[in-house]
Amino acid sequence: MQRQPTLLNSCARAATAAEARFRISRRDDKVPRASRIIALDERAAGVVRRLAAQRWSGGHFLTAEAVVPVNGSRGDPDDMTLRTPGGSVVLLSDELAGADVVVMIATAQTRAEAASVIGNACAARGIMSVGLVIPGAATADAVVSALRPNAMVLVVLNDEGDVPEILTALRV
Amino acid sequence: MLKQEINELLTRTGPGTPMGALFRQYWIPALLAEELPENDCPPVRVKLLSERLIAFRDTEGRYGLIDEFCAHRGVSLWFGRNEESGLRCAYHGWKYDVTGQCVEIPSEPDERQSSLCRKIKLTSYPLVKIGDVLWTYMGDPKTTPDLPQWEFARVPPEQTYTSKRWQECNWLQALEGGIDSSHVSWLHSSGLRDDPLFRGAQGNKYNLSDFKVFFEVVESDGGLFIGARRNAEEGHYYWRITPWVMPCFTMIPPRGDHPVHGHFWIPIDDENCWAYSFDYHAARPLTQQELDAMRAGHGVHNEYVPGTYRPLQNKDNDYMMDRAAQKRGETFSGVKGIAMQDASLQESMGPIVDRTKERLVSTDSGIIMARRKLWKAVEALRDAGVQPPGVNPEHHKVRSAAVVLPKDAAFIDACREDLTVRPGVRHASV
Numbered sequence: 293m294q295r296q297p298t299l300l301n302s303c304a305r306a307a308t309a310a311e312a313r314f315r316i317s318r319r320d321d322k323v324p325r326a327s328r329i330i331a332l333d334e335r336a337a338g339v340v341r342r343l344a345a346q347r348w349s350g351g352h353f354l355t356a357e358a359v360v361p362v363n364g365s366r367g368d369p370d371d372m373t374l375r376t377p378g379g380s381v382v383l384l385s386d387e388l389a390g391a392d393v394v395v396m397i398a399t400a401q402t403r404a405e406a407a408s409v410i411g412n413a414c415a416a417r418g419i420m421s422v423g424l425v426i427p428g429a430a431t432a433d434a435v436v437s438a439l440r441p442n443a444m445v446l447v448v449l450n451d452e453g454d455v456p457e458i459l460t461a462l463r464v
Numbered sequence: 465m466l467k468q469e470i471n472e473l474l475t476r477t478g479p480g481t482p483m484g485a486l487f488r489q490y491w492i493p494a495l496l497a498e499e500l501p502e503n504d505c506p507p508v509r510v511k512l513l514s515e516r517l518i519a520f521r522d523t524e525g526r527y528g529l530i531d532e533f534c535a536h537r538g539v540s541l542w543f544g545r546n547e548e549s550g551l552r553c554a555y556h557g558w559k560y561d562v563t564g565q566c567v568e569i570p571s572e573p574d575e576r577q578s579s580l581c582r583k584i585k586l587t588s589y590p591l592v593k594i595g596d597v598l599w600t601y602m603g604d605p606k607t608t609p610d611l612p613q614w615e616f617a618r619v620p621p622e623q624t625y626t627s628k629r630w631q632e633c634n635w636l637q638a639l640e641g642g643i644d645s646s647h648v649s650w651l652h653s654s655g656l657r658d659d660p661l662f663r664g665a666q667g668n669k670y671n672l673s674d675f676k677v678f679f680e681v682v683e684s685d686g687g688l689f690i691g692a693r694r695n696a697e698e699g700h701y702y703w704r705i706t707p708w709v710m711p712c713f714t715m716i717p718p719r720g721d722h723p724v725h726g727h728f729w730i731p732i733d734d735e736n737c738w739a740y741s742f743d744y745h746a747a748r749p750l751t752q753q754e755l756d757a758m759r760a761g762h763g764v765h766n767e768y769v770p771g772t773y774r775p776l777q778n779k780d781n782d783y784m785m786d787r788a789a790q791k792r793g794e795t796f797s798g799v800k801g802i803a804m805q806d807a808s809l810q811e812s813m814g815p816i817v818d819r820t821k822e823r824l825v826s827t828d829s830g831i832i833m834a835r836r837k838l839w840k841a842v843e844a845l846r847d848a849g850v851q852p853p854g855v856n857p858e859h860h861k862v863r864s865a866a867v868v869l870p871k872d873a874a875f876i877d878a879c880r881e882d883l884t885v886r887p888g889v890r891h892a893s894v
Contacts, residue, residue: 393826421826
């Protein structure tokens with residue numbers, strides 16, 4: 293026999309402000325989201341350096357450098373090097389290990405290769421990837437095209453000031 | 465995640481609030497034209513942006529939207545008599561015209577009538593019929609914008625249909641459902657197969673065969689275009705492009721030759737809103753079958769508690785949850801109908817959802833960007849008097865689109881013409 297709701301809190305009428313007081317406010321997910329914010333060019337690197345100086349929930353702020361050639365041939369994309377705000381060099385593959393989300397910061401200066409390498413690496417690992425294209429004097433069509441195949445979300449911004457707010461919303 | 469103070473900023477729309485000031489820059493739907501069907505018909509109570517008002521249509525067919533309460537003793541004018549070009553209070557016979565001007569105080573001597581009446585005027589707002597909707601502007605009369613140009617309200621009457629329903633939650637969480645394309649393949653999966661206003665389109669196959677949606681968000685003059693893409697035939701993507709025009713207009717991408725749907729979410733107060741839902745076809749009259757389906761509550765419309773605009777499925781009856789239908793796969797959530805599938809979940813979040821606790825993911829970027837644009841517009845208006853996006857009627861001339869494009873095409877470039885109103889030309893749709 294299907295019973296009808298007996299108490300207020302056992303039916304949809306519990307969606308009141310008064311009943312909201314009884315919502316559990318503590319959270320068990322104490323481990324913060326593992327976020328990687330990667331600048332794809334020099335101008336984006338400036339944005340990322342400024343962002344890195346703010347307070348975040350454990351996000352790593354990085355700048356893409358290059359795929360390291362090996363014995364004169366093109367290297368493994370996973371060996372792309374990234375630079376931390378402190379100047380250390382890390383490998384893309386190491387940074388992606390355990391990452392939940394990768395946010396690529398791009399401008400019209402971004403080379404398509406950097407976007408493709410990181411986007412492909414995320415796709416291969418099933419990591420959610422976001423491309424934020426910040427405004428500039430030149431059109432960013434080429435970098436948008438390069439990001440599109442692999443960035444699960446692509447946002448073309450009119451205002452660089454939106455970047456920190458988007459990262460905050462994503463709990464970076 | 466939003467800070468509590470920003471959540472408060474965006475959700476409170478009463479007089480004197482920053483978001484209320486923003487809403488008062490726009491022409492917004494106040495009620496359906498069918499609610500005032502003839503001259504001297506009964507007045508209608510209207511609460512908008514936390515202000516209690518009364519709407520009426522006088523002997524000459526003029527519409528009025530004025531303070532609900534008589535200036536004399538605070539009696540509700542809903543009890544009044546709508547007669548001889550004015551609304552007369554049932555208590556002592558004071559009478560007001562559509563501008564809220566007091567025109568008669570029967571108890572006063574005839575020789576003092578005009579001088580006394582001249583000093584008594586209720587707050588009033590303009591009320592204008594465009595399409596099936598009566599629109600009002602609740603801001604400073606000196607900055608009244610030009611009238612709205614939404615295509616659904618401007619096509620010939622036989623091509624459009626609008627309904628409204630009471631939604632028991634804050635306007636913003638209702639709006640956010642309208643720009644969240646990723647829920648469609650889940651919550652509304654049954655509607656894509658069965659609903660007479662959705663089924664049969666080629667695009668539905670793409671929706672139901674690719675659940676991994678990629679998003680692209682592009683800013684527009686009036687708000688945003690949110691593109692959701694899924695795989696189509698080799699070398700192509702299926703794009704569904706949703707325009708959001710500030711503060712609360714969205715249009716759902718079309719399906720085949722079905723009429724196109726959309727919404728306005730208008731704050732009643734901070735814990736209730738009106739969902740206005742429209743359907744129109746830009747190039748042909750709606751068929752009788754389509755109108756019958758809309759009136760029966762299909763598509764984005766709903767059934768009602770008789771004689772009201774309250775949905776038949778509501779929180780008092782657990783939205784008529786049907787677990788057996790859910791188990792059989794007839795509905796994903798157990799709630800029947802697209803409109804109430806959305807409303808049931810949005811109302812379950814509480815009257816004003818606590819956004820400090822949410823866990824947004826990257827596919828929520830459309831929502832994140834919409835909030836950000838609202839926030840910036842509120843601050844720009846408050847701090848510098850900047851007119852917000854979406855006030856200019858040119859911003860209303862947008863369309864949704866559902867198209868298949870080569871993989872290397874940017875939707876915003878490939879569909880620029882499709883995303884703009886072209887009178888008499890059907891929507892771009894598959």
